[in-house]
Amino acid sequence: MTKNDRANFGSKIGVILASAGSAVGLGNIWRFPFETGNHGGAAFILIYLGCVIALGIPIMIAEFLIGRRSRANTAGAYRLLSPGTQWKWVGRLGVLSGFLIYSFYSVVAGWTLEYIVQAVSGGLSGQSTEGFISTFNTFVSNPWRPALWTIAFVLLTHIIIVRGVERGIERSSKILMPLLFILLLVLACCSISLPNAGEGVRFLLQPDFSKVDSKVLLGAMGQAFFSLSLGMGCLCTYASYFRSDTKLPRTACNVAVIDTLVAILAGFIIFPAAFSVGIRPDSGPSLLFITLPNVFQQAFGALPLLAMLLSLLFYVLLALAALTSTISLHEVGTAYLHEEFNFSRKKAATLVTTCCVVLGILCSLSLGVGSHLTLFGMTLFDLFDFVTAKIMMPAGGLFIALFAGWYLDKQIIWEEISNHGTLKVHIYRVLLIGLKYVAPIGITLVFLDQLHVFG
Ligand code: PHE
Numbered sequence: 001m002t003k004n005d006r007a008n009f010g011s012k013i014g015v016i017l018a019s020a021g022s023a024v025g026l027g028n029i030w031r032f033p034f035e036t037g038n039h040g041g042a043a044f045i046l047i048y049l050g051c052v053i054a055l056g057i058p059i060m061i062a063e064f065l066i067g068r069r070s071r072a073n074t075a076g077a078y079r080l081l082s083p084g085t086q087w088k089w090v091g092r093l094g095v096l097s098g099f100l101i102y103s104f105y106s107v108v109a110g111w112t113l114e115y116i117v118q119a120v121s122g123g124l125s126g127q128s129t130e131g132f133i134s135t136f137n138t139f140v141s142n143p144w145r146p147a148l149w150t151i152a153f154v155l156l157t158h159i160i161i162v163r164g165v166e167r168g169i170e171r172s173s174k175i176l177m178p179l180l181f182i183l184l185l186v187l188a189c190c191s192i193s194l195p196n197a198g199e200g201v202r203f204l205l206q207p208d209f210s211k212v213d214s215k216v217l218l219g220a221m222g223q224a225f226f227s228l229s230l231g232m233g234c235l236c237t238y239a240s241y242f243r244s245d246t247k248l249p250r251t252a253c254n255v256a257v258i259d260t261l262v263a264i265l266a267g268f269i270i271f272p273a274a275f276s277v278g279i280r281p282d283s284g285p286s287l288l289f290i291t292l293p294n295v296f297q298q299a300f301g302a303l304p305l306l307a308m309l310l311s312l313l314f315y316v317l318l319a320l321a322a323l324t325s326t327i328s329l330h331e332v333g334t335a336y337l338h339e340e341f342n343f344s345r346k347k348a349a350t351l352v353t354t355c356c357v358v359l360g361i362l363c364s365l366s367l368g369v370g371s372h373l374t375l376f377g378m379t380l381f382d383l384f385d386f387v388t389a390k391i392m393m394p395a396g397g398l399f400i401a402l403f404a405g406w407y408l409d410k411q412i413i414w415e416e417i418s419n420h421g422t423l424k425v426h427i428y429r430v431l432l433i434g435l436k437y438v439a440p441i442g443i444t445l446v447f448l449d450q451l452h453v454f455g
Helices: 014-024 026-038 042-070 074-081 088-121 130-142 145-162 165-192 198-205 214-227 234-239 248-277 284-300 304-342 345-365 380-405 410-417 428-450
Strands: none
Touching: 014 165, 014 234, 014 248, 026 042, 026 088, 026 214, 026 248, 026 284, 026 304, 042 074, 042 198, 042 234, 042 248, 042 380, 042 410, 074 088, 074 130, 074 198, 074 234, 074 304, 088 130, 088 145, 088 165, 088 234, 088 284, 088 345, 088 380, 130 284, 145 304, 165 198, 165 248, 165 284, 198 214, 198 248, 198 380, 214 248, 214 380, 214 428, 234 304, 248 284, 248 410, 248 428, 304 345, 345 380, 345 410, 380 428, 410 428
């Protein structure tokens, strides 16, 4: 395929929204709250913010410039920019991470479809907190339903992917993101006004650094990579469709800000409500799905129709936010197979879909009938989450930083971030220090800390 055959993101706002659409998803609204709950609250959030600024933004700019410079899929990008070297493995590692993330991510995305149906059929109204907990547990341990929803979600993504980059991804992101943001804001206000919500707000705002250990550090770093879609070639692939006048540093900052705001907002929805109705903050992956129905019930119980409509709107938007992320996950593998193996786009997409349907079903079953089958004490679902977010993505980020900071010609970096000298770039030096030293040393220290090198 020649350069000119490749699609482009049409408008400027489309670029930001598509990248933000990849970043904002279940990672912010489902994963961020439960990781925050598991790791003690405010201190985790502060470390998370530090990771977004010190690691996330520089690595995102690096992915953008690698993608746009090469105009290729993530494995092709390294091959083109460093011919004959082993750097191509960074891209391939990213493609593999993409498959694994897509597989467990689509399970949770499938849950959102179930909750849409529940919201419409009235299954989420009039229950006690225990009722919501048991509804969720019964659902996820059912062998069929969640697996079928997983398949449905992957197929939905497939349809959009085969329709092409510009039409599918861009058009959907443009309308949905702002709507989701407004609804989250409304829900956060509702949650904060519930009785005894103050304890949840304190949980989010009063850090207790005595509880910070190596798990908290790894958790926060992993969450930053997961939430920003970093370290696995996703944003690199998207950047290969960016126009040549897209401002890379500014786009990266916008995406990081939007993504972080959504995550924090989700925290302000989940924790005040969880503390208010007595749900433990460390309930794990079920946290969003058992807390949120309570918010609708408590805040709008007197107006059942409004409660129903708002919960329906929420789950629809959540599913769509997940969809803009699965589209980007799918695109990594599709672009790779299409360009590196000369498969047609349709065939490439079908291969990705088939693999992820199989792995997705296995992940879904691992939460029910297969829950006794564990590896390193984790179900397949938890294992995929752990290995990708806490090992592969930060490791990918480490290599991307090393590649851009040490290997790549500085002229290329300068040209890409300044759009060939047409932009004033104040952050060039800071970016280089971030990529050369801060990110590689920071990520390595967190990894070494895991191995208890520091006692
Ligand atoms: N960042 C997405 C989210 O927060 C998940 C994702 C990870 C998407 C990696 C693409 C690549 O939901």
